Amino acid sequence: MKNRLHDYRKLYEKHQLLEEEIPTDPFELFHYWIKETETNKEVEEINTMTVSTVGLDGFPRSRVVLLKEYDREGFVFYTNYLSEKGKSIENNPKVSLTFFWPASERQVLIKGIARKVSDAESDEYFQSRPRGSQLGAWASNQSSVIPSREFLQKKLDLLEKEYENKPIPRPSHWGGYKVIPSEFEFWQGRPNRLHDRISYSRENELEWKIDRLAP
Ligand SMILES: Cc1cc2nc3c(=O)[nH]c(=O)nc-3n(C[C@H](O)[C@H](O)[C@H](O)COP(=O)(O)O)c2cc1C
Ligand SMILES: Cc1ncc(COP(=O)(O)O)c(CN)c1O
Structure with missing residues (x-):
C-alpha cells in the first residue's frame, strides 16, 4: 500500500526576510523571531529544537530537546551526559540545531560546537x-535498554523514599550543553517555494558575513 x-500543500505568505x-x-x-512567535499564544513549546549529533558509528542522529537559555554566546539545553547524544558530543562536539516554527513559517538552522x-x-x-523531574534524572539511565516500564517505576519509588524531605542533588552525569554557533541560517517561507534564506557565517568575535542562499 502506498x-x-x-x-x-501550504502556501507560505506571512512574512519576508529582506537584507x-x-x-x-x-x-x-x-x-526577534522568538519574541514574535511568543506573542502568538496558540504556539506551544516554541523552545523545542532538534539537536543533531554525529554518532560514534558515523551516522547523524537528531532528536528534539528544549532550549532553556540563550545569550550572545550560545544556546543551552539540558540532558544526560551519558546518553547517546552525550557520548556523541564528547566524541565530536560539532552539532546542529534546527528550530521550526510552522505558525510563523520559519526555520532556523545553527551550526556550532557544544560545550558543557x-x-x-x-x-x-x-x-x-x-522534584519529580529531578528524581526522573536519577531514575533514567538515558538511552540504555531497560526491561520494562515497571523497572523505571520501581526505581522512582525507591528514589522517592531515599530523598523524602531531603534536597535532591544533581547527578554529575546530568547537565547543560551550550552550543556556540559559527553559522546561522534564517529561513522564511515565501510563495512559489521561492523562500528567503539568509545565512550568517562567523568572521570573528563580533562580525558575521551575510549571504542570501537560493531556496
Ligand atoms: C518536546 C520534547 C522535548 C524534549 N526535551 C528534552 C530535553 O530537553 N533533554 C533531553 O535530554 N531530552 C529531551 N527530550 C527527549 C529527547 O528527544 C530524546 O528522546 C532523549 O534525549 C534521548 O536521546 P538520545 O538517546 O539520542 O541521547 C525531548 C523530547 C521531546 C519530544
Ligand atoms: C528526558 C528529559 N530531560 C530533560 C528535559 C529538560 O527539560 P525540563 O527541565 O523542563 O524537564 C526534558 C524536557 N522534556 C526531557 O524530556
Missing part, C-alpha cells in the same frame, strides 16, 4: 526543576 501525502531589514547580529534576529556549561550553572538549573 500512502500519498501529496495534497498537503535591508535584518540586523548585522544573528542573535538579535533569533531573539559550568557545574554551578547546571546545579542552578537542576534545582529549579520540579
Whole structure:
C-alpha cells in the first residue's frame, strides 16, 4: 500500500526576510523571531529544537530537546551526559540545531560546537526543576535498554523514599550543553517555494558575513 501525502500543500505568505531589514547580529534576529512567535499564544513549546549529533558509528542522529537559555554566546539545553547524544558530543562536539516554527513559517538552522556549561550553572538549573523531574534524572539511565516500564517505576519509588524531605542533588552525569554557533541560517517561507534564506557565517568575535542562499 502506498500512502500519498501529496495534497498537503501550504502556501507560505506571512512574512519576508529582506537584507535591508535584518540586523548585522544573528542573535538579535533569533531573539526577534522568538519574541514574535511568543506573542502568538496558540504556539506551544516554541523552545523545542532538534539537536543533531554525529554518532560514534558515523551516522547523524537528531532528536528534539528544549532550549532553556540563550545569550550572545550560545544556546543551552539540558540532558544526560551519558546518553547517546552525550557520548556523541564528547566524541565530536560539532552539532546542529534546527528550530521550526510552522505558525510563523520559519526555520532556523545553527551550526556550532557544544560545550558543557559550568557545574554551578547546571546545579542552578537542576534545582529549579520540579522534584519529580529531578528524581526522573536519577531514575533514567538515558538511552540504555531497560526491561520494562515497571523497572523505571520501581526505581522512582525507591528514589522517592531515599530523598523524602531531603534536597535532591544533581547527578554529575546530568547537565547543560551550550552550543556556540559559527553559522546561522534564517529561513522564511515565501510563495512559489521561492523562500528567503539568509545565512550568517562567523568572521570573528563580533562580525558575521551575510549571504542570501537560493531556496
Ligand atoms: C518536546 C520534547 C522535548 C524534549 N526535551 C528534552 C530535553 O530537553 N533533554 C533531553 O535530554 N531530552 C529531551 N527530550 C527527549 C529527547 O528527544 C530524546 O528522546 C532523549 O534525549 C534521548 O536521546 P538520545 O538517546 O539520542 O541521547 C525531548 C523530547 C521531546 C519530544
Ligand atoms: C528526558 C528529559 N530531560 C530533560 C528535559 C529538560 O527539560 P525540563 O527541565 O523542563 O524537564 C526534558 C524536557 N522534556 C526531557 O524530556
